[in-house]
Amino acid sequence: MLTGKQRAYLKSLANGIKPITQIGKEGVTDAFLKQLDDALRARELVKVHVLENSGLDVKETANEVARLVRGEFVQAIGSKFTIYKKNREKQIIQFPK
Known part of the structure; x- marks a missing residue:
């Protein structure tokens, strides 16, 4: 679970x-989840665009995707959302103290 300070830091990086x-x-789809999981493993912080023709609510979709990939929902702005997942083997993002 992210603290408010960590979430704010991730939002600034996602910008x-x-x-x-x-x-x-x-x-x-399963293919989307696999692609996202691979990207999270490589980058830890990933932004996703939800197209209008999907008919999905962005925030609900973001929370569901975060749960499915065992990541953390960071933010949703417009039709985009950001997910964070810590890489246990090689941590890329260092949070400020």
Whole structure:
């Protein structure tokens, strides 16, 4: 579980990244989850774009995706959301003390 300070730090990092994957009309698929999990393992912080034709609520989808990949929901703004998952083998993001 992230603290408020950690979440704020992740939001500031997410501000500068672009979405690397998207959810379309097929919704959240196994292939999408696998791709997202691989990206989280490599980067720890990933932004996802939910296309309008998906018909999904962004915040609900973000929370469900975070649960499925065992990550943490960071934020949802407009049609984009950000997920964080700590890499236990090689931690990339160092939180300030």
